[in-house]
Amino acid sequence: MKARHLLCLGVTTFVLAVTSSMRAADGDAEWQKVNEIVEGVKNPKEKPKTREEAIGMLKKGITEFDAAYAAALKAGPSNAARWDAALFEAMTGRVREVAGIPAPAKPAISLDDIVKAADAKAETKSQASLVSVMESAEAAEAPGGDLAAWTAKAEKHLKDFPDEKMNQMVEGKLKSIKASADLKTKPLELKFTAVDGREVDVSKLQGKVVLVDFWATWCGPCVAELPNVIKAYKELHAKGFEIVGISLDQDKAELEGFVKEKGMEWPQYFDGKGWQNEIASKYGIQSIPAMWLLNKKGMVVSTDARGHLEEAVTKLLAE
Known part of the structure; x- marks a missing residue:
């Protein structure tokens, strides 16, 4: 019994050691740093007192995020934390404009990658789908845009992610596009x-x-x-x-x-x-x-x- 106990203990110790090694190799420390930076941007410990101070804090936070995100992708390219970081990057477009920080020419991970990911959290996939739908709306409404394709994409999002908290944005945009189409066919009734x-x-x-x-x-x-x-x-x-x-x-x-x-x-x-x-x-x-x-x-x-x-x-x- 004692020998069996020691054997089990040895196997457990070995498994724990391997697991710990795998986690370290998968860049847990780097991804934790990314998460801390993201939280700092979303919920700064000290609230800015002026617009200039707010822009300075955003610029610092996004710059630190970009560097940490690149390092984490290199250290742990298959870590599941990458999906949340990629979503955050996709949602910083307007912030980057305000802070004067250029967005990457091509994201390492696209919104569609997040939606299709087997190991991404359901909430993350839902939000990525929402952002993708809303971002593509502008191009769809532009001259030459494909409103039919966008409408199909929006309706698919609502079907696939019915519990998304911000779905009213998609529903409102669908209503707006339909109303805009109607406005082109007859005088406004008001x-x-x-x-x-x-x-x-x-x-x-x-x-x-x-x-x-x-x-x-x-x-x-x-x-x-x-x-x-x-x-x-x-x-x-x-x-x-x-x-x-x-x-x-x-x-x-x-x-x-x-x-x-x-x-x-x-x-x-x-x-x-x-x-x-x-x-x-x-x-x-x-x-x-x-x-x-x-x-x-x-x-x-x-x-x-x-x-x-x-x-x-x-x-x-x-x-």
Whole structure:
């Protein structure tokens, strides 16, 4: 019995030693460092006090991640931790733009690789699929893009990963693309009672150029764009330019006070539902400001009039 016990103990010790050696060889230490850096970027111990400080922290974190990720891939190319790191890398695109750090020309591991990986966590695969769907939407919506293929991809994601927490993003984009397709076939139908009691029916504005402005008082970019909107309205309203506001605010008094203070004379739709605003939801609006321009026939000819509003309106008025 004693000999058998010693033999078992010897085998166990040998197995543990081999396992430990395999783990070390598979780069556990390097991947742990990657994980610590990722956590530091996501949840910094000290919150930045200024935008400049925040950008500096992001730049430092992403730079450290890139170096650690490359080292970990070299030390442990088959370690399952690689899938989470690859997902993080794929999700840093906008952050890299802000921090001024170029993205790799070709990722070592693609989002599709993560989705197909047998040893990736279900949550990681789900998130990778979501990111892949949303990233490909922009190309699909561009001139010459394949919306049918993107729609099939999006629907497959929803079927394969029905429990993904952020699926409302995909569902909203599907709704937005369908709504955009419908907008190209007939004049916009939009009727409501404005917050000040005015009755609005966009179909009765045909013959004029109309801006449908999805915005909110709490939206920084919306407020930043407002001077340009007011300027265009003052200069072109007499020539046939109208604006219809769709407010995603939740506080009616705050909206009314803001509109009065800024001298915004056009009607505003308000239902107090924020991002669940009924008109915005109907058309799949996921970010604001969303500025739609209607030509004199009531057709939506642009869903991105921000930054060149006056020029675009002047051109449409001349048609």
